Amino acid sequence: MAKPTRQSERSSLPLQPRDYLILLALADGERHGYGLIKEIENLTEGGVRMDPANLHRALQRLVRDGWVQDLGRLPAAEERRRYYAITEAGTRLARAEAARLDKLSAVARTRLMPGSEASR
């Protein structure tokens, strides 16, 4: 398999929403494909239902760019599924994206919902 080709954080921002969701879902521990779909469904309160083809396509890209690590099949339980974990770089990337979105949300709060700023 090809070695991960590291991409710089900056050139990868802004993240595609799908990739961001995958990184977020992996942030609290490794998951397999099905676990990821379920977790993303949870995170978005059912708003995003990923399908295996697009999910694994995205995972393939994230692994290649070094944001996600492919743990392979865990030997313990004779697992048939592969597990994926977020890497250090991936965590940093997700954090950077979160910060970027945060800034944008702040702008949105002031420009779109002036009332809500006061109420907080």
Add this chain to the structure above:
Amino acid sequence: MSRRATQRSVSERIYGWLLRLMPRDFDAYHQDALETFRDLQREARDRGRTARLLLLLRLGWQAVQAGLVARDRSPLQATAARQRSRGGLMGFGRALVDDSRLARRSLFRRPAFALAVVGVLALGIGAATSVWSVVDCVLLRPMPYPQAERLVFFDHGSHPGPAFDRWQQEARAFSLLGAGTDDLRDLTGDGPPREVAVGLVSADFFGLFGAGPRIGRLLDREDFAPGARQAVLGHGLWQRRWGGDPGVVGRTISLEGETWTVVGVMAPDFVPPENVVGRRVDVWLPLDFTSEELTSWSNWSLGVVGRLGPDTDLASAQAEMDVFALRFADEQPDARRNREGEPRMVPLVPLREATVGAVREALFMLFGAVVLMLLVGCVNVASLFLARGSERGREMALRLALGARPRRVAGQLLAESVSLSLLGGACGVALAFGLTRAFRATVPGDLPRLGEVAVDTRVLAVALAAALVTGVLFGLAPAWQAARSRVEGALSASASASTGGRRTRRARGVLVVAEVAMALILLSGAGLLGHSLVRLMQVDLGFQPEQITRLQVRLGERYTEESRLQVTRELLNRVEALPSVTATALGWSVPFDYVGNHRCCWFSRFATDPEIEPTGAFVHPVSPGYFHTLGARLLAGREIGWQDTEASPVPVVINQHMAERLFADQSAIGRSMTMGEETLIVAGVVANVKRWGGAAKPDAAVYVPYFRYGIEDEDVRLIARTASEATPGLADALREIVWSLDPSLPVGEVVSLEHRISGSLAEARFMAVLLGSFAGLALVLAAVGLCGALLYGVNQRKRELGIRLAVGARQGDLLRLVLGRGLALALAGLAIGLGGALALSRILTSMVFGITATDPATYVGVSLLLFVVAALASYLPARRAAKTDPIETLRAD
């Protein structure tokens, strides 16, 4: 890995296949994506079939999109390929992929068009795939036995035990020989008495057919020693009666009062060779070659199959069999020579041919029909694409003018047609699974190997290839047209009058003619079968089947002749005493009662004069009142009465056919004839009763007194006529009567004769309905095609029509113009189709009844039907033409 592959469900296979659309570098993730899909499927399992199907559709569609998008952006191919020139096949393929996004968008803009294409393809491919699956499984796939292609069946009926013995010991052509026969026996104990199908087999049978046990073991060589009494249970019976209890091994069962020890249970997937032991076997028992039946040369009971030795072919094996036949004929002239003194030959036939021979024609015809229908569908799709291709001529021309390469424009059209075809193919595959299941559930009668029928991956591949080829071929035509179209010409106001438009119109005309011709071929096939079916239903059966119920009771061997006589007479009396029954009688043969391996009657020769060659006829023992109960017409004389049992010479009733053959036009009543040693006297002549089915030719029959000749039969068949059509509880009442006589008697099915007769028509009806639905679909498609072609023509010529109206043509003239073109196309198609149908009618010769395969009335009928439909289909566009508003059309340009 391969084990896992076989465990995959259908939806997983489909999904896995769709994932192949992803670029090559996705392969490492393929398996894992499939696992995730499996998890999602599992989660949806509890939500029902529809939910699973919807999930598959959603995820499948997303996978296709992901694949197309990923290919589009795949970094491995993108830069290099894109830099390279657009020329060459690679460049074209690359462009095709690029086009797919555009294609998707443009298809979503025209959902009706996309739906029509996908629907037509799905129907055609689905039907073709499922029929093909049946053809493939029944006719083409090897039988599920080891070295099945080397198995040969010993034809010409059954064979006597000693002959099999000799073959087994002396024949060199075969590496292994097996024999078997079937029988019905009463199983008692461990539940209510039950009739079970028994397969009696020789020692090498299981080895020959590669059978293995589910639990325990099969029969060993020692088990074939007389008196060993070891039995193997069929899987079905084991499940039904013992609930799959493995403890049954070692237990004993009772068959006709004999005790047998169960040594094992047959594997569930073993398919019994049906022309040797029947389709269902409940208990497997060893043949006893020392028994009286199997040591006699004149008892023909064994079905024999051999496996050709490694250096032998069919011809040399046949040569050896012929030598045996001659030798047997010298040693056993009575049994091994026929009436003319010729040796009885035993032809060898490949086992598969022997099993499926009879249905070959019907299945191939069905497949031919479905292929024709698929063709009509494809032609329809092609003309849809053609229409769309020219409709969008302007769009294409505009893009060309703006600098698009013709190849790219063509590529977009091609991408559209390919993605539509693939979608149609996928839906068709889904449909194929449903249709195949439906086919298995509804096909009547004796289609051999039906239990093995399933859609398999090869068939799937064929269907998808068909879809893709359709897409490429028919997508290419308009693409080619678009690529060639002249930019200036197409963009100018007179675009529609350009040569391209005219050429398309001609192409569509040809397609419509082809559609009409194929539809006519299908319609005439369906018409012939339908017409035969009607004839078959109207046939004079020689009796009145309404309100007759048939009851069969198996007395078995426990009864002596004395007690048998008593119990059958008592049975008749008690049934007659039922208030709802008006008449009842016994008979060895009941019309339309297919008795399987139990003979209905026997064949004998009758002579009126020792000088004259005797006439053969079937002998049927019947009780007094038999013809009255059946409602058969007595043409002369009287029925057999109670007094005739002891009379001499024996009074008999003959049928009309026999009377004509023996006595020509003289009166038969009172004439005498001999049957072997006995002298018979004709007491009555009865109309020919159709016994074997409406299509059967009349055969000579002699009815003899039941209580003189028929009493030794193990089965008693009783018919009862009731006063009214519906007599609820009659079946129960009849069973009660039997059990009041002897509670241990197994009672067979209680059925009405009408039910039987309708069952005998089931196969003809099934074929007619199936072919009829294909033909109906083809008719609709042809009508739609014709209508579409004319509408297209009208749209193209709007300007011309407007001008005509403006210069004084009347609406009627335009109506006639368009209608005339439609009818001309239809007539051309009709003429070609009639030629084709007549040329193909030979195939149907053996399937029609009461008419010839060139029956003029049928052909005229279907031609008229097609013509009327074509006229209706032309009327709509014709009216559209007539309604043309000259001012509007002229202003539009």
